[in-house]
Amino acid sequence: MRFLHTADWHIGKKLHGYDLLEEQRDAYEQIKAIAQAEQVDAVVIAGDLYDRALPSESAVTTLDDMLVDLNRKQKFPLLAISGNHDSAVRLGYGQEWFASTDFYLRTSFGDSLKPIVMGNTQFFLLPYFEPIAARQYFQDDSIRTVNEAMVRLVAAMQALFDPAKKHVLIAHFFAAGSQHSDSETQVQVGGLNAVPVDLLAPFDYVALGHLHRKEALQNEPKIKYSGSPLKFSTSEAEDTKGVWIVDTDTDPVTVTFKPLKPLHDLVVLTDSFDNLMDFDHDYPVTPDDFVAIDLTDTTPISNVMQRLKTRFPKVVELQRVNQLEVSQATLDVKQVQQDPLTLMTEFFEQATQHKLTAQQVKWAQSTLQAALKEDDA
Amino acid sequence: MRFLHTADWHIGKKLHGYDLLEEQRDAYEQIKAIAQAEQVDAVVIAGDLYDRALPSESAVTTLDDMLVDLNRKQKFPLLAISGNHDSAVRLGYGQEWFASTDFYLRTSFGDSLKPIVMGNTQFFLLPYFEPIAARQYFQDDSIRTVNEAMVRLVAAMQALFDPAKKHVLIAHFFAAGSQHSDSETQVQVGGLNAVPVDLLAPFDYVALGHLHRKEALQNEPKIKYSGSPLKFSTSEAEDTKGVWIVDTDTDPVTVTFKPLKPLHDLVVLTDSFDNLMDFDHDYPVTPDDFVAIDLTDTTPISNVMQRLKTRFPKVVELQRVNQLEVSQATLDVKQVQQDPLTLMTEFFEQATQHKLTAQQVKWAQSTLQAALKEDDA
Structure with a gap:
């Protein structure tokens, strides 16, 4: 079977105060067009559908429209999980009905051990989770990290593997290269809550969400972040955003990148x-x-x-x-000997060609007082 | 056909700080048992499913569990609308999927003109609305009140009436008796945004939500508030809460009250x-x-x-x-001549047998100062 892998839509996110819903709708239309052109059998969304646990009503409407269109109108089966930005409860509302049209939305740790079979593939849908969810599920207080949780979970998933099928994990966490180290990822993630990629070796493909750059794991041929459909920070300005098309009929699976053009x-x-x-x-x-x-x-x-x-x-x-x-005038000894408020006032006037308002003087005074107190401390 | 009429669940509501989820789950179980015993063909929920536009996660989970149980497990068709306490957008998320198992949730004004037919009955589902929704829908700026909106809307609904069917309106608004006046309701509602019951005469039954007492319209045999399943204020302490069982196979329809026992x-x-x-x-x-x-x-x-x-x-x-x-001591002339702070302090000690703390004295002082200033103004 053939599926499209995307993640980190972050519907409702703002870029320094600018609403991105128009850009997000445009990216969605491109993703849909790719899914149609590539004739995929399903669309995978690996978490962070919303940007916030409590999305605005316009974000709810926007995501709902996209999911209704993709699943109800275009008839694509959907496989989706909640990410750390989503509220599992709020996003998951209604999931019992969604499955009736092959929209599989999973928001609880335990559901990851109920694989969804489509075509020749078993999909394991693991939402973002905290170690406590694994402790409770396995009734084992020794599980303290995501890494330890994944050791247990992958073993449990392997026990469910149908040997006649391919096995795909959909997840939302930090994956760190243990042998195939990726410096950027190492720096970004580190620590015990990163999942070593070696642990994910049993899967034919791992469709990840969480990191926003597809390059985060670029040396892994079958463990991929799709990255976000839009650039969400200046550190992503040089990125090419897009989605992966994954074909599980070949061995190993075939993975192709399809770029999105920013509106x-x-x-x-x-x-x-x-x-x-x-x-x-x-x-x-x-x-x-x-x-x-x-x-x-x-x-x-x-x-x-x-x-x-x-x-x-x-x-x-x-x-x-x-x-x-710093201009010579500013360094003038006479000025340096002036009190901080005068220095600040003169600098402000010089830099902005405006005088401080009475309120601004007040703020400056109280801030300076606080700063001087800290100096004394 | 035979249906159960309930409304105003207000899931997540607190009673003076006390969580009511346990009581709400118990009331739900009773409603389900009545639906089963009465073998109804559908359950009608006439708005205010949640208590707030932004319900807590525990409220979302509780309502979701009830709806999943009632519709997916017990297989009751559901007809529900949003009330003024619900966010139409948040409650409505997923409604496109709900209909696949005969759960008809309607949250927009225009949807009220797409009747749902079940058995011998056409159901018109009108969510809570503001007059602006009617102005936009009918493209008519002269519509300023709910009353005016309803004149237009009922005419439009009548044009859709199938004469071979019974006609039931499900709505969430203030209905005021115009001829059959109901003093309590008049006092509570009044004004131009109350809908005169005469306007609702074309319907065989009107299943209302909004007012929490079934007695609000007790003289109307076929226009009913179900009232809330629980007592939400002391003014409802004497109420018998419950649901209506409505049978549309008789002419006129048969309406029977089924009480709920408070946990x-x-x-x-x-x-x-x-x-x-x-x-x-x-x-x-x-x-x-x-x-x-x-x-x-x-x-x-x-x-x-x-x-x-x-x-x-x-x-x-x-x-x-x-x-x-007031004790004689308090009225003692000497004391009345004392300053207000002393009077307050002595009264507090006398009444509570505790001294004011330093912080309480501060609060008292600033409050008295503010009060004295108002006196001067």
Whole structure:
């Protein structure tokens, strides 16, 4: 059988205050189009369908529309689990009915030992879990980590393996390369709650969610993060987002990446303020793209965010990559001897060409007082 | 056909801080037993399934368990609408799947014009709505009230009436007797957002939710509030809670009330403190019952709530039905001339036999200052 593997939709997530529902709906339409073009037999969603345990009503409506479309209208069987961002209870509401149209949503640890068979494949659906769920399920207080839980669980799953079938695990956790180490993943995960990939060797394919970059496990041919359909942070600006198409009819399974095209991209621009504000300089962004700016200037610039937004309406981050040069005037001995409030006030006026309001002076005073107290402590 | 009419479950509601989930599960079991004994063809739930738009996870689990049991396990078709306490979006999540096993959950105004036919009856499912929903649906800005909306909607429903069928409306609003006035209901509802019962005459039966007492419309033989399954306030302490069994095979329909027995009752006790604390006095309550106490004493009693709870662990309300007698000492001219803080302190000590703590003195001071300022204003 042939399935599409996606994860980490995070419906309802905002990017520095910007709503992403339009972008999320567009990514969904692309995923659906890929599922249709590839004629998959099922769609796997490996957790974090919502961004929050308590999603907004618009997030609920958006996800519901997608699932209704994919399962009820397009008739794709769905295999989905809850991630750490989902409330297992809230997401799971209604799952008893969903199964009637081959929408298998699993939100409890124990359900991972009730495999779903589709075509030539047994699917084990393991939602995100805390070690306590494994302790309770196995009635074994010695299980303290996700790693220890997985040792027990994989053995129990293997006992259920139908040797005539392929075996696919759908899960939402940190997988760490033990022999095939992946430095980025190691740094990100570490610790006892990372699952060594060796432990996952019995499976023909492991469809993971949790990390947002498909590269997190790039040296593993059959253990994959799909990554998120959208770029959710500037550290993902260079990523190519997409989904995996997995074919279990071959041995080993065949895994193909299908990219998604961002409706509105997330782009990091590194340049000087003057260049950025110069309309003769072209940048590979549209007015609807999300822009993170790494400013190379070394001098203060007044109203910098407000002015940058006149050219790039959706600035989501602004940072300076070089240290500010402190002007000679600021270093003037007379000024250094002034009290901190005067120094702060003068710096503010110099940098912004505005005076502090009475309220701002109050805030400055109380903050300075608090800071001076900490110095004394 | 024969159906059970209930409403206003308010799963997750608390009674003065006391969780009611155990009582709600017990009431559910009784409702299920009635549905089984009466061999109904469907169960109608006329809104306010949850107590809040954002129910707790335990409330979600509890309601989900009930609906799964009633519809998936006991195989009762369900007809349900959202009430004003429900979030239409959150409650409605999954409704596309629910219908596959004859669980018809309707949360949008327009869906009320897609009747569900079961046996000899057309059911019109109208969730709680605001007039703006009717304005948008009918594209008519002149609709300003629920009453005006219902005039339009009932006409539209009548146009859909199959003359060979009975017609039942399931709704969640205030119905006011226009000719058959019901004083309690008039007082409670009034205004332009009450729906005159005459407007509902075309229906063979109207299954209402919203008001918690079945007596709200007791003079209407075929327009009924089922009332809530539990007593949710002391004003309902004397109520008999229950459900209606409605048979549409007769003409007019046959309506029978089936009472529910409270697992833990809500009882109002009116008596003196000494009697209430005297174990030779019997009261018709168990330690698990919720007790509202109307105290007849006219003198101050120290630690009154704490002491009453030694006999009645679940006191949910305490009020005095007679005015306190003010002792001669308190009225002493010398004392009246004292400053308010001294007066308050002495009264507190006299009434509770405790001294004010330093923090309580602070609170008293700031409250008195605020009160004196208001006097000056």
